[in-house]
Amino acid sequence: xxxIEDRLRSLGITLPQPSAPVANYVPAVVAxxxxxxxxxxxxxxxxxxxxxxxxxxxxxxxxxxAKAAARLCAINLLAxxxxxxxxxxxxxxxxxxxxxxxxxPDFAAIAPLMNGASDLIVEVLGDxxxxxxxxxxxxxxxxxxxxxVEGMFLVKA
Amino acid sequence: xxxIEDRLRSLGITLPQPSAPVANYVPAVVAxxxxxxxxxxxxxxxxxxxxxxxxxxxxxxxxxxAKAAARLCAINLLAxxxxxxxxxxxxxxxxxxxxxxxxxPDFAAIAPLMNGASDLIVEVLGDxxxxxxxxxxxxxxxxxxxxxVEGMFLVKA
Amino acid sequence: xxxIEDRLRSLGITLPQPSAPVANYVPAVVAxxxxxxxxxxxxxxxxxxxxxxxxxxxxxxxxxxAKAAARLCAINLLAxxxxxxxxxxxxxxxxxxxxxxxxxPDFAAIAPLMNGASDLIVEVLGDxxxxxxxxxxxxxxxxxxxxxVEGMFLVKA
Numbered sequence: 407x408x409x410i411e412d413r414l415r416s417l418g419i420t421l422p423q424p425s426a427p428v429a430n431y432v433p434a435v436v437a438x439x440x441x442x443x444x445x446x447x448x449x450x451x452x453x454x455x456x457x458x459x460x461x462x463x464x465x466x467x468x469x470x471x472a473k474a475a476a477r478l479c480a481i482n483l484l485a486x487x488x489x490x491x492x493x494x495x496x497x498x499x500x501x502x503x504x505x506x507x508x509x510x511p512d513f514a515a516i517a518p519l520m521n522g523a524s525d526l527i528v529e530v531l532g533d534x535x536x537x538x539x540x541x542x543x544x545x546x547x548x549x550x551x552x553x554x555v556e557g558m559f560l561v562k563a
Numbered sequence: 564x565x566x567i568e569d570r571l572r573s574l575g576i577t578l579p580q581p582s583a584p585v586a587n588y589v590p591a592v593v594a595x596x597x598x599x600x601x602x603x604x605x606x607x608x609x610x611x612x613x614x615x616x617x618x619x620x621x622x623x624x625x626x627x628x629a630k631a632a633a634r635l636c637a638i639n640l641l642a643x644x645x646x647x648x649x650x651x652x653x654x655x656x657x658x659x660x661x662x663x664x665x666x667x668p669d670f671a672a673i674a675p676l677m678n679g680a681s682d683l684i685v686e687v688l689g690d691x692x693x694x695x696x697x698x699x700x701x702x703x704x705x706x707x708x709x710x711x712v713e714g715m716f717l718v719k720a
Numbered sequence: 721x722x723x724i725e726d727r728l729r730s731l732g733i734t735l736p737q738p739s740a741p742v743a744n745y746v747p748a749v750v751a752x753x754x755x756x757x758x759x760x761x762x763x764x765x766x767x768x769x770x771x772x773x774x775x776x777x778x779x780x781x782x783x784x785x786a787k788a789a790a791r792l793c794a795i796n797l798l799a800x801x802x803x804x805x806x807x808x809x810x811x812x813x814x815x816x817x818x819x820x821x822x823x824x825p826d827f828a829a830i831a832p833l834m835n836g837a838s839d840l841i842v843e844v845l846g847d848x849x850x851x852x853x854x855x856x857x858x859x860x861x862x863x864x865x866x867x868x869v870e871g872m873f874l875v876k877a
Binding site: 429430431432433434435437438440442443444445504506544545546547548549550554556 | 674
């Protein structure tokens with residue numbers, strides 16, 4: 407049992423079954439010592455997008471729900487990382503997260519919401535989880551998810 | 564004649580003259596074994612943006628045209644890759660595509676449209692073409708292109 | 721005194737104190753020979769967002785101000801690079817800039833504005849500054865900044 411798995415357990419997080427590839431792209435690519443993970447939506451443990459995590463942040467989606475949605479995206483990133491790597495212990499560093507929030511017009515307070523994803527990654531990975539990030543508000547996210555988060559990690563080759 | 568060039572021919576695809584740098588940026592950078600390509604617009608073989616590939620997806624641009632526009636972006640990525648590498652045979656893997664669709668309000672069905680780019684890359688590169696990707700709907704794309712696609716590849720140094 | 725520091729001086733640019741991490745993310749990550757820098761806002765040398773660099777490009781923010789804002793973002797990228805690397809001389813190449821403009825509806829002339837960032841990077845880094853880039857117009861940028869620019873660099877390990 408690894409430290410990281412222990413930390414997931416102590417946080418009460420069970421990684422979901424990672425979503426299967428649905429098209430000619432894959433959830434994650436390992437290239438040398440880089441792991442690049444496709445943008446993850448705020449799907450729950452049941453693989454579905456809950457109504458409170460669907461729609462415009464600052465519109466029908468509350469800030470608390472948007473932050474929780476970003477946390478779900480980060481959990482899904484870790485689920486994809488585990489599927490791609492076999493073990494999360496192969497992660498040496500989370501290099502970067504990109505957060506795309508589905509925002510209502512004139513809602514700019516998105517950086518605190520992205521902390522839902524950033525905090526989860528650091529809670530689970532510790533210092534290895536401290537990452538660079540970019541956060542923007544976008545016009546649309548696939549399926550109307552309130553947020554999408556992509557990730558790049560440094561891994562043991 | 565390489566396998567990849569053969570596949571392009573059998574698909575009836577002639578790579579266009581890649582667009583020249585128009586400012587203090589370049590179409591592509593090779594850094595170690597990474598090739599990073601600037602966001603490509605849906606320019607046709609004539610280097611122009613056709614009216615049907617210009618404007619808002621879900622507005623004046625149909626879904627079929629948007630998917631075709633994404634395919635054009637992917638062809639332009641390959642044209643830039645060939646110009647940067649000399650030969651597409653130096654590509655070991657398409658690591659990631661980023662797709663930015665110029666969307667009308669409340670049009671969220673963008674993932675299937677991005678398959679226009681993803682399918683082309685896999686048709687041409689085979690298993691080496693299977694990539695991670697992120698797809699978002701944005702407020703504007705340069706020149707009003709219906710879509711912009713950027714790419715990162717693993718290459719032989 | 722390095723060439724790059726000389727060039728900054730001759731351009732009359734003093735790198736600002738880089739903004740401190742405000743959450744569970746960091747301004748920059750060095751991973752192997754990659755330096756990935758978080759999206760930088762158009763904060764001035766005083767660490768504040770000036771009114772003329774806040775709001776929608778093509779709306780309340782003029783094109784000249786938006787281009788100047790992109791230049792500020794690039795200066796902030798260099799400040800973060802220097803803080804992360806110790807010296808800008810460790811930069812071998814600017815690989816990629818990503819520019820996210822906070823655009824008013826139907827304002828698509830964003831590529832020339834991004835030259836504010838691209839030109840600055842090349843003025844300071846010379847040929848090492850010639851980068852790939854992607855420019856999009858987005859719905860919102862944190863704090864309402866007119867633009868956000870992220871960067872990836874190749875560095876001496």
